[in-house]
Amino acid sequence: MANNSNVKLHIAMLPWFAFGHLIPFLELAKLIASKGHKITFISTPKNINHLPKIPQPLTPFITFIKLNLPKLQNLPENAESTRDLPSNKVKYLKIAYDHLKEPVVDILNTLSPNWIIYDFTTYWLGPLAAEHGIKTAYFSVFPAMALGYVGSPETLMHGDDEQRSLDDQDFVKKPKWVSFESQVKPSGFQLTKATEYAIADDENVSDFYRLGAAIQGSDVVIVRSCFGFEPEWLNLLKQLYKKPVIPAGLLPAVDNPDGNADWLETKKWLDMHEKGSVVYIAFGTETKPSQYELTQLALGLETSLLPFYWVLIDQRGSLDEVVELPSGFEERTRGRGVVCRGWAPQFKIVSHDSVGVLLIHSGMSSVVEGFQLGKPLVLLPLLFDQGLIASYLVEKKMAYIVRRDDVDGSFTPESVADSLSLVMASEEGKMYRDKAKEMMCLFGDRNVQDKCLNELLHFLQMSCKK
Structure with a gap:
């Protein structure tokens, strides 16, 4: 030819x-x-x-x-x-x-x-x-x-x-x-x-x-x-x-220069926090946690005492059942945590120096975005394909996974809090922080x-x- x-x-x-x-x-x-x-x-x-x-x-x-x-x-x-x-x-x-x-x-x-x-x-x-x-x-x-x-x-x-x-x-x-x-x-x-x-x-x-x-x-x-x-x-x-x-x-991912009207307010909140101190939580546009998963995750964030920015999908369409945060959660975490129920400029947020760890579902777009920006990952896979991706990242020691019961998927708030603390700050978690920086050379x-x-x-x- x-x-x-x-x-x-x-x-x-x-x-x-x-x-x-x-x-x-x-x-x-x-x-x-x-x-x-x-x-x-x-x-x-x-x-x-x-x-x-x-x-x-x-x-x-x-x-x-x-x-x-x-x-x-x-x-x-x-x-x-x-x-x-x-x-x-x-x-x-x-x-x-x-x-x-x-x-x-x-x-x-x-x-x-x-x-x-x-x-x-x-x-x-x-x-x-x-x-x-x-x-x-x-x-x-x-x-x-x-x-x-x-x-x-x-x-x-x-x-x-x-x-x-x-x-x-x-x-x-x-x-x-x-x-x-x-x-x-x-x-x-x-x-x-x-x-x-x-x-x-x-x-x-x-x-x-x-x-x-x-x-x-x-x-x-x-x-x-x-x-x-x-x-x-x-x-x-x-x-x-x-x-x-x-x-x-x-x-x-490529940053959208247009951003959105709320970005300046979000940036102001992120600027208030120390470098690498904030947990960013998101599970993509397709994945909604069950009521049980949402409750355990929220209580884990509360237990961790870490500042967080959480993009939460609590309903998929008008026919879907709404999942609800534990009673009083937002009041108890006000100031150190933000719960965003709408669209968020993820790339801009994750790029910010104050974001130290991503807690994600292992969807490929979130994995790529985290690693291209050098952010360590804590994984909470919910669905079949996410479990496969998460197991590969764990096998290659590229990310840390929240421990769950293999059969019924149960997990404790403490397992969430411990996972975040380990990857964000402990000596044991340094390997994941280093690996994320190394992955920038490939993913970005x-x-x-x-x-x-x-x-x-x-x-x-x-x-x-x-």
Whole structure:
């Protein structure tokens, strides 16, 4: 094939309607657009309106197409992303998403992009795009270890020969296809929680089947990762998938210069505290702690006596049950703690010198943001994929995890307080503070990101016809 490295691509992108997916897709879109390629970004009106603004120099290269979701009986009106819904209603968003098949194909017919980059939910897209001569890439916002743990496309779609299932405790044992030493695994309680919405029913296709079919139907798999972070797992994916697997880089966050009106007030509060003394707590836009988890966490923060800034999601959509802080908690911690129930400028807050530790759920975007800014991590994973990421970070001694009962997930306020104190100030926790500074060289290195992006674009270009 001739050298196509100067070919300007047109790439369509269709992420899952969750902001933990929409934002990494948008970050990748901006990076690709910065190299002069054209992006068509497809989502719903409400989701697109809530995305961060595109930098002015990139606006000529990124076009947004808004698709309206069909009305479904069990899908609340105006629910267009997972943050609009309690977890038991998310399957109806997936069913509505599947109804977009025809309008998506119409868009592809009209635009004829070189590639479409899609998400795990769009398991039906690969064969349809191929029929129209459009190359396909599955982009995983999950790192390679989370993908490698659950196996090949065939295993995801049909089970392995041992017929393990999510409700089988053998699922927490190292899979037979992982030939190297690894401590990556979910906890039993995370496995139990996963069965609540990941298994198929009469209405909906399972998440595992969607993922397997999305991988199987793609020409290439793109992963939010890099070889400096998880080389063994990336190499394993190539063996499992029998197709190209290309890391897109870690997609480090970029500060939004516009900020928001509340930032000056937040900064004033942060400025009052000593360097490295504040705990920042956030669990992403998709993850809401249960009432039990919220109570234990709040009491742990109170016990720790540390200053904290907590971005709290206590309800997902109007139909969701509100979780409540312990009675009197905000009054007792007033002055040394802030509870923010709205949007917060996370990058600006975490960048501040007074923030010494992040207490997070192990979502990949939060992990990347913490490490690119050199902040040590205390992990409280709540869901299946978060448990896999957390176990890898603990195995590599990159982060510390709050101790929980493996079966029922119970934990004490003291375990929260002790974990924060250890990582923030103790001699025993110095290794995590040092490791976070070391990780800045990988997670925040724009040269590493640029190298991954250039290799990805080279592959996409060289795969196009002359």
